[in-house]
Amino acid sequence: MTELLPLAILMTSLCAAPIILAIPERARTLRTTINLTAATLKVGLVAWLSIAVAAGGEFNLRLGIAPGLDLHLQADALSVLFLALSAVLWFLTTIYAIGYLEGGADRSRFFGFFSLCVAATVGIAMAGNLFTFLIFFELLTLATWPLVVHRGTAESHRAGRIYLAYTLGGGLALTLGTVWLYALAGDVPFAPRGVLGDLPQTAPLALTAIFVLLIAGVGVKAALFPLHGWLPLSMVAPAPVSALLHAVAVVKAGAFGIMRIVYDVYGVETVQLLGLAAPLAALAAVTIIWGSVRALTQDDLKKRLAYSTISQVSYITLGVALLSPVAAVGGLAHLIHQGIMKITLFLAAGNFAEGRGVKTVSAMDGMGRLMPGATIAFTIGSLGMIGVPPLAGFVSKWYLGSGGLDAGQPMVIALLAGSSLLNAAYFLPILYRAWFRDPPEGAPVKRRIGWMLAVPPAATAALILAAGLLANAPFSPLGWTRFIVSLEYL
Amino acid sequence: MTSETMYILAGVLLAALAMHRLCTARDALARILALNVLSVGIAMLMLLAGRVAGVTDAVPQAFVLTGIVVLVAVTAALLSLAERISGGDDD
Amino acid sequence: MISLPLWLIPAAPLALLILLSLKGARGAVRGLVPFAPVPALLAALADPLPLPITLDWLMLGTQFALTDLAATFLLFTSVLWGLAGWSAMRMLAADPQRDRFAALFLLAMAGNLGLLIAQDIVSFYAFFAMMSLASWGLVLHGGGAAQRRAGLVYVVFAVAGEVALFAGLAFAAHAAGGITLAELRGSDVPTVAAVLIAAGLLVKFGAVPLHLWLPLAHSAAPSPASAVLSGAMLKAGLFGLIVLLPPGLDPTPQAATLLAAMALAGLIVAPVLGLIQGDPKAVLAYSSIGQMSLMALGYAAGLAAPQAWPVIAPALVLLATHHAFSKAALFLGVPVVWTARPGMARAAIIAALLLPALALAGMPGTSGWFAKEALKSGLSAAPAGWAVWSGAALLVGSFGTALLMVRALTLLSATPHKSDIPVDTALPWGAMMAAVIVGLSVSGLQLPAQKPVHVGDILPILAAVLLAFAGSAAFRYGRIAFTPPRPGEILALFQREPAPTPLLALPAPPRSGRALARRPKRRIAARPEQGGLAILTLAAGLALVAFLADAPPPIELGNPSVDVAPK
Amino acid sequence: MTQLFDALLAVGIVGVAVAALFANDRFAAVGAFMVMGFLVALSWVRLGAPDVALAEAAIGAGLTGALLLRSARRLRVEPKMCQSRWSVAASGLISIGFAGLLYAAITSVPTVPAYPPLVAERLGESGVSNPVTAVLLNFRAWDTLLEIAVLFVALVLVIVVPVSRVRPAPLGEMVVPFAKVVVPLSVLISGHLLWQGADAPGGAFQAGAVLAGGGLALVLAGAMRLKKPLQGGILRATALSGLAVFGAAAVATAALTGHLLGYPDGQAKIWILGIEAVLTLAIAATLVLLFHGSVRRVPK
Amino acid sequence: MTEAYVLALLPFLAAVGAAATPRMAAIWGLCATLINLGASILLAARILSGGDMRADLGDWPAPLGISLVADGLAAVMLSMTAIVATAVALQAMSWGLVQPRGGQQRSRLQAGFWPLWLATLGALNALFLSGDLFNIYVTFEILGLSAVGLTALTGSRNSLRAAFDYLAAGLAGSLVFLLGVALAYAAVGRVDLAAVPALVDTATGRLALGLIFAGLAVKAALFPLHFWMPAAHSSAAPAASAVLSALVVKGALYLALRITIEAGAGIEVLRIALAVLGAAGMLWGSWMALRAERLKLLVAYSTVAQIGLITLAIGVADDPSTSAMWQAAALLMLSHALAKAAMFLAVGRIAEELGHDRISGLNRTDLRPGVAEFAFAIAAVSLIGLPPTAGFIGKWLLIDGLIDRGAWVWIALLLGGTALSAAYLSRVVSRCLRGGPHVAPGARRPEWRTGDVAALGLATTALALGLGSALPLTLLNGTAL
Structure with a gap:
């Protein structure tokens, strides 16, 4: 029974999706019930799985597709890390989305694809080989698209088109890389410290090319520097979408993919041998700075957050690319930390838009007085992003910095410092406006923010605090990532 | 030059002329005619291909016979369609 | 004696902060703000000092301990925060944003108190950052253009300082192989780490030229906030230097020289720039720069002559304590002056303020004098070259401070009456004055040996007073008009007239791909004969290709280097 | 003698076919086509394939001719459009080449049915x-x-x-x-x-x-x-x-x-x-x- | 071989029945389709368990007689046809029932559709089973004629014109094919498929193959010879379009694949020529689809592109005797058949609801997106070849083989084609995802119809087929080489 846990986790959202899609628009209660049941169930199952994996359990499920091609679900420590993130945040965001879309149109479609997205994310988390990863990765692309264009405006359609162009293009690169690797190595399962055997010696050039293709493929979703153009545009989507998907699921899927490729396909030694880490790290560094610089000039709140995401997600890549255990801990922990921080920011931003119609930074004046709860959550998120201790962001930055030094790359410190400065430069003005400016004359439209909108950001803000304050506690994100890294680097 | 060679030449020429007509004619009837001529040319070639020592193979004969019947059916269909198109009025 | 768990020191203000989020409890919390540092005060006074504690689960593993040094700092810090809190709550009693102020005040307090007991890098840094960033809100509180500007400058410096500190600590921790301060002190801190840490701390310290934020912030913040900024938070920088970068076994002459140069610059710059300010709080701020420069000088001497450090350190602590109390008394006095209309009452208050002012100037018999004497004896242990000018520096310091005090009190006495400030802000000030007075007698006892009073000790003060009179007479009778410069020193040059800087406009959206969808109409198969031609051509082509292809050749698709052998 | 007859027949077939294909008058063309069908039938009789010859005469020439005649009147004459000379020339050239190719192919191997x-x-x-x-x-x-x-x-x-x-x-x-x-x-x-x-x-x-x-x-x-x-x-x-x-x-x-x-x-x-x-x-x-x-x- | 006999004969008999009793035509059609489905599944199962089967009709062995050959490839094609046929039959029933036009028109459509459609089915089955080139020529004629009939069924001027062009081009193609058969006969003296390997040895034989491929290119609407196709496929009735696009062209493609498998390494040159044409068709079709203004035309051009892709797959496949790359082509055919049929059925429903099929007018404000649009989207996923569809697996196998050979140019073309297909299909899907300001509050939602079920079912099958690719691949693996 327990062996089927991964499948069950996948199915909670995969099965929910078509059911929700088929539910008539009017059946609000039914839809909400299914949504919440599935989300709750998934959190429970993921908790169960985490405990089982921590106890050393192994989960493998296979389905043959073609000779040499298996659909393979597995659950290892790294899977659990991502799973836990998506399950918990899915739960919170579902609550939020139900509140957010109250009275909106096409909710069945929205929640159907929403569930499908989570299914894809979960699938990515539990993919046991590159092929399975690819399948769920593409599924994620497809399932997200309807959410990006959900509003149906010309702008959102444009964003959707560009999103699709980027992600499908990335998908092609990933596919090519995957096929190539399969052609060279046969099945490519994910296993700690790589699976390529003596290929690095026999076919170094091909492996390098494949690495570039794979990274380009997942790099689109991870919004690595030249491939990041879709992310700010897709912010036209409703807030929960931006929150869960663009802050967490999609970009994290990309980052997670980079981890898998570096750690579990190539292995640290091979990456080092082929000299691929330094370019990747450089790319991540450029992205970190570039995203922040671009964020500075954005007046649209969500766009600013989006550019910030671009910058922050590359921390993860950086942590992976530095090839030092400590940096890896930082990168992996940032996977979680950035997720909860950015989702807090987006949910709060959604509340600003919903409650007061505020969508731009310049309209944030006095928001702290108008919507103190959301603003506090936003503040915590921003400070976390800047890396102010004792919030979650500090922990990852600290580990990244130490890891950079471990790897003999003191420039990482400079990078982190520069990035933190830039983070402060684009977040603090928002906080300043929100807290220290007077609200504009002529009270803006005020709409009631129900508990469904208020609680999730508060909860994630609390998580930010907890993840930072209790970083050293067992089962904290940091603790879990240390566990993972101990497996990858021996 | 044997008789067979002459007939082969005739067949080849029929086919080629018909092809040429098909490539230059716009008129429906001319095209249908060209297709029929092409078919005759091919039938000629097929019969001659099966001719060894003055005897014509029975199987290609059957092929040609079938071909003729098929072609008349298709021609009828083509003409019917062409007439309908020329008929002017539309639904 | 009650054994106090150390975590209670930062936890107390944080607990109040959490209570503040409950609407019903706000009134009570406002009343409790002055008592938030009580646990800290108790811990500082406890004998024996509370035991160190380790909280492994907290952050990256946290250790708290209260050293003797920290206890001294904690003493004046807690007193200052408590009285300033009292004052602030009185002064802002009618302010609609008082709860925001209270929250940030508590947060900064927690940070300031917490960093004194932190025994690991991470929590030290966390508390330090908490204090710095929360103070941003204190500076911004007034909401005017000056506050905005000061806030901007403050936050830029603070964040830059934080980042430098973070980077330095990261380097240091990597070199030390651990994050406890003990490990840090036990290792060789790399130069780059030391420089970065020092830079981060010196920003907070207000050392020239990293002081630019200081006058702006002090004059913009509400007076109680200025009191803690100047009295307590600047000292956190000093504390950090002493704790993180204590002078080691070997002298580090370059660092010492650099720091001494900065200190001397501060001693000169502070009075020069301070005198021309029009705002009494700005003048007081410049005097803080001067005083901090003295401490920097002491620390530099310690770096130059580590063997003298055991002598210098207590002197620095004494100087810090003295400055904290005196400066806080002056700042807290500012709103009290405002409550009084010009007249006897105001004169009395100004007269009372003379006491901390004279103490700051080093009037013999005051705590200032004792502190300076202690410092002087410390400096005497410095390398030979130093003695020549360190004495002069101290003289200049005293002279400058005295000038600044005169200027400050003069300006203060001329400030307009503000009726919206409650009269009872005088109570915390009174308490502060009492602490200063107690300090006058107590501080002297701590010195190992009584020092004789030299004439030279009073001379700078007298000279300053005379010069001030002469100056004011010259201005009055010479009809010299003097407009105080805009605050901000060189930063003022960069300030544009229309203050609010608009955010950049959104970039133009990228081109859309719609053009693809448009096309002219075309009839399909309009020319059927072309289809026939196509068929013929292709058939002939394929036939020819096939006909001419001799034996089946081995065909290589794509890459010619890969040979595909036909089977 | 027979060879001469065959030669004449072959030439006749091709000639009539040209008339059928290129005649301007529709009825003439269809008539030529029917004549061609009968000539072809004759040639197939010569080749010893009387079954096929019968079928060609009855169906290929007769019925198809009747069908074409029926439609010749009813079909609208497409307005003439000026053909590009190039395409006519290309078509002619390709057709000639194609014919040559066919001939070469069919005569190059002795068929062994x-x-x-x-x-x-x-x-x-x-x-x-x-x-x-x-x-x-x-x-x-x-x-x-x-x-x-x-x-x-x-x-x-x-x-x-x-x-x-x-x-x-x-x-x-x-x-x-x-x-x-x-x-x-x-x-x-x-x-x-x-x-x-x-x-x-x-x-x-x-x-x-x-x-x-x-x-x-x-x-x-x-x-x-x-x-x-x-x-x-x-x-x-x-x-x-x-x-x-x-x-x-x-x-x-x-x-x-x-x-x-x-x-x-x-x-x-x-x-x-x-x-x-x-x-x-x-x-x-x-x-x-x-x-x-x-x-x-x-x-x- | 009973199943094979049933497959080959039953549709024709049912067609006669449907033509003779027009009132019961739909019942004939449905019954025949369902039996056909059952028979094809049984046949596939039997081949899976017992290997290839062969039957000499009338007990006359080839080459004199005609053999029916049922191997894995044939079984896959037959099953594909049967599945699509079932969906089409379902859709056609609803289409006939709800056609808004008058009763006489409707009954004529019904009476015409079923015999033609059943004949198409029979011809396809016969084609897939046939082991004789001349026999295949005759099946092509049935296929061509009945397909033309399906095109012309709606009776609109456009469809008639398209039907005429279709028939004329198809006939020309057939004749070229027949010429090829004649030359093949001239070269080796026989015309059964088993003679194909021998054809390679002589110039005449190769020329015959060249002509046969040229004929097939016309029938399959391969790139420069696709001129007749978009008009035909876009002007036919939805169910008919589905058949034409999904199945009819597959006949020719199947045969091309079959011949390349039989001919082996000997016709590399021809194969490469095919691959080049395929690549060109893929790009051209995609380009035209990108610019199409009408939905049906877009889908029809997408067929041009997909045929190009499949031809490319056939062309670049390694020597089939040594490599299994050709299976990619078979899988692509399968995937395309299911997806394209679903797409046309969906387009039919969309056009029915909207009253037109202009792409720019898809986002109407008074109509919510319906099931058909969803089905279209899923079908689009399959057509693009995104995982986990069968199209993806097909492309995977193809790229896998090409990588082994280092044929990067082809890979680039393939990926480019994929990207283009995503581009033009997303044009439509994006409009189907209308919402917000594009939908009025009181907008109605299209009702469920049988056609929706058919489209959705097919689309889902296409999607799920990727996960179940093991089944067709196992079948294909057994195909004798």
Whole structure:
């Protein structure tokens, strides 16, 4: 029974999706019930799985597709890390989305694809080989698209088109890389410290090319520097979408993919041998700075957050690319930390838009007085992003910095410092406006923010605090990532 | 030059002329005619291909016979369609 | 004696902060703000000092301990925060944003108190950052253009300082192989780490030229906030230097020289720039720069002559304590002056303020004098070259401070009456004055040996007073008009007239791909004969290709280097 | 002498074909086409393929010619558009090249047909002595079944694409005497062709075509009225019966012998004749219907 | 081989029945389709368990007689046809029932559709089973004629014109094919498929193959010879379009694949020529689809592109005797058939609801997106070849083989084609995802119809087929080489 846990986790959202899609628009209660049941169930199952994996359990499920091609679900420590993130945040965001879309149109479609997205994310988390990863990765692309264009405006359609162009293009690169690797190595399962055997010696050039293709493929979703153009545009989507998907699921899927490729396909030694880490790290560094610089000039709140995401997600890549255990801990922990921080920011931003119609930074004046709860959550998120201790962001930055030094790359410190400065430069003005400016004359439209909108950001803000304050506690994100890294680097 | 060679030449020429007509004619009837001529040319070639020592193979004969019947059916269909198109009025 | 768990020191203000989020409890919390540092005060006074504690689960593993040094700092810090809190709550009693102020005040307090007991890098840094960033809100509180500007400058410096500190600590921790301060002190801190840490701390310290934020912030913040900024938070920088970068076994002459140069610059710059300010709080701020420069000088001497450090350190602590109390008394006095209309009452208050002012100037018999004497004896242990000018520096310091005090009190006495400030802000000030007075007698006892009073000790003060009179007479009778410069020193040059800087406009959206969808109409198969031609051509082509292809050749698709052998 | 005759015939065929293809006048072209068909039939008789020759004369030249003549009047003449000379030249060149290629290919290898010995060997088992009929209805009866299916589909197509024109008036009294002669004659000839098909040139297709000629005469004389296209009628039922019976026979043979279209031992001739008889009628009916077309009444 | 007999004969008999009794045509059609489905599944199962099967019709062995050959490839094609046929039949029933036009028109459509459609089915089955080139020629004629009939069924001027062009081009193609058969006969003296390997040895034989491929290119609407196709496929009735696009062209593609498998390494040159044409077709079709203004035309051009892709797959496949790359082509055919049929059925429903099929007018404000649009989207996923569809697996196998050979140019072309297909299909899907301001509050939602079920079912099958690719691949693996 327990062996089927991964499948069950996948199915909670995969099965929910078509059911929700088929539910008539009017059946609000039914839809909400299914949504919440599935989300709750998934959190429970993921908790169960985490405990089982921590106890050393192994989960493998296979389905043959073609000779040499298996659909393979597995659950290892790294899977659990991502799973836990998506399950918990899915739960919170579902609550939020139900509140957010109250009275909106096409909710069945929205929640159907929403569930499908989570299914894809979960699938990515539990993919046991590159092929399975690819399948769920593409599924994620497809399932997200309807959410990006959900509003149906010309702008959102444009964003959707560009999103699709980027992600499908990335998908092609990933596919090519995957096929190539399969052609060279046969099945490519994910296993700690790589699976390529003596290929690095026999076919170094091909492996390098494949690495570039794979990274380009997942790099689109991870919004690595030249491939990041879709992310700010897709912010036209409703807030929960931006929150869960663009802050967490999609970009994290990309980052997670980079981890898998570096750690579990190539292995640290091979990456080092082929000299691929330094370019990747450089790319991540450029992205970190570039995203922040671009964020500075954005007046649209969500766009600013989006550019910030671009910058922050590359921390993860950086942590992976530095090839030092400590940096890896930082990168992996940032996977979680950035997720909860950015989702807090987006949910709060959604509340600003919903409650007061505020969508731009310049309209944030006095928001702290108008919507103190959301603003506090936003503040915590921003400070976390800047890396102010004792919030979650500090922990990852600290580990990244130490890891950079471990790897003999003191420039990482400079990078982190520069990035933190830039983070402060684009977040603090928002906080300043929100807290220290007077609200504009002529009270803006005020709409009631129900508990469904208020609680999730508060909860994630609390998580930010907890993840930072209790970083050293067992089962904290940091603790879990240390566990993972101990497996990858021996 | 044997008789067979002459007939082969005739067949080849029929086919080629018909092809040429098909490539230059716009008129429906001319095209249908060209297709029929092409078919005759091919039938000629097929019969001659099966001719060894003055005897014509029975199987290609059957092929040609079938071909003729098929072609008349298709021609009828083509003409019917062409007439309908020329008929002017539309639904 | 009650054994106090150390975590209670930062936890107390944080607990109040959490209570503040409950609407019903706000009134009570406002009343409790002055008592938030009580646990800290108790811990500082406890004998024996509370035991160190380790909280492994907290952050990256946290250790708290209260050293003797920290206890001294904690003493004046807690007193200052408590009285300033009292004052602030009185002064802002009618302010609609008082709860925001209270929250940030508590947060900064927690940070300031917490960093004194932190025994690991991470929590030290966390508390330090908490204090710095929360103070941003204190500076911004007034909401005017000056506050905005000061806030901007403050936050830029603070964040830059934080980042430098973070980077330095990261380097240091990597070199030390651990994050406890003990490990840090036990290792060789790399130069780059030391420089970065020092830079981060010196920003907070207000050392020239990293002081630019200081006058702006002090004059913009509400007076109680200025009191803690100047009295307590600047000292956190000093504390950090002493704790993180204590002078080691070997002298580090370059660092010492650099720091001494900065200190001397501060001693000169502070009075020069301070005198021309029009705002009494700005003048007081410049005097803080001067005083901090003295401490920097002491620390530099310690770096130059580590063997003298055991002598210098207590002197620095004494100087810090003295400055904290005196400066806080002056700042807290500012709103009290405002409550009084010009007249006897105001004169009395100004007269009372003379006491901390004279103490700051080093009037013999005051705590200032004792502190300076202690410092002087410390400096005497410095390398030979130093003695020549360190004495002069101290003289200049005293002279400058005295000038600044005169200027400050003069300006203060001329400030307009503000009726919206409650009269009872005088109570915390009174308490502060009492602490200063107690300090006058107590501080002297701590010195190992009584020092004789030299004439030279009073001379700078007298000279300053005379010069001030002469100056004011010259201005009055010479009809010299003097407009105080805009605050901000060189930063003022960069300030544009229309203050609010608009955010950049959104970039133009990228081109859309719609053009693809448009096309002219075309009839399909309009020319059927072309289809026939196509068929013929292709058939002939394929036939020819096939006909001419001799034996089946081995065909290589794509890459010619890969040979595909036909089977 | 024979060679000269063959040469003349070949030249004649090509010449008439050129006329058929390139004549400006439609009726002349169709006429030339019919002449070409008869010449080709003649040549095939020369080549020892009388079955095919018969079929070409009756169906290829006769019926197709009749169909083309029918349509020649009805089809709108496409307005002439100036052809690009280049495309004409290209087409000509390619055609010439293609012809050369074909000629080279077909004469480059001596053909060794695999069939004659096999046919000779198996003819005895086939139940008929005319090898062409044996191939058509026994050895490769599946081809023939599908061929009937082609006719069937063409019929359906012609029915579902009704032509919007008033029903053609019968040619009337003038044709009746002609029909009186032709119809019985066609019945007779087709019966003969059908019967002799087993042993000598002839068979269902030729017989059907001849019968269809008679039928057309009847139709043109107005003696036979075709009902509404969809509602059936004897003619339609007959036309459909061809595929139905052939298919049913195939099912029956499969049931009897386990081989689709494998006639039971010794009964091949009966089966073949039976099928041919039905096919003759069906083919005739189909061809008549194909000629007549499906007419949609234009509402007045 | 009973199943094979049923497959080959039953549709024709049912067609006659449907033509003879127009009122019961739909019942004939449905019954025949369902039996056909059952028979094809049984046949596939039998081949899976017992290997290839072969039957000499009338017990006359080839080359004199005609053999029916049922191997894995044939079984896959037959099953594909049967599945699509079932969906099409379902859709056609609803289409016939709800057609808004008058009763007589409707009955004519019904009466015409079923015999033609059943004949198409029969011809396809016969084609897939046939082991003789001349026999295949005859099946092509049935196929061509009935397909033309389906095109012309609606009776609109456009469809008639398209039908005429279709038939004329198809006939020309058939004749070229027949010429090829004649030359093949001239070269080796026989015309059964088993003679194909021998054809390679002589110039005449190769020329014959060249002509046969040229004929097939016309029938399959391969790139420069696709001129007749978009008009035909876009002007036919939805169910008919589905058949034409999904199945009819597959006949020719199947045969091309079959011949390349039989001919083996000997016709590399021809194969490469095919691959080049395929690549060109892929790009051209995609380009035209990108610019199409009408939905049906877009889908039809997408067929041009997909045919190009499949031809490319056939062309670049390694020598089939040594490599299994050709299976990619078969899988692509399968995937395309299911997806394209679903797409046309969906387009039919969309056009029915909207009253037109202009792409720019897809986002109407008074109509919510319906099931058909969803089905279209899923079908689009399959067509693009995104995982986990069968199209993806097909492309995977193809790229896998090409990588082994280092044929990067082809890979680039393939990926480019994929990207283009995503581009033009997303044009439509994006409009189907209308919402917000594009939908009025009281907008109605299209009702469920049988056609929706058919489209959705097919689309889902296409999607799920990727996960179940093991089944067709196992079947294909057994195909004799």
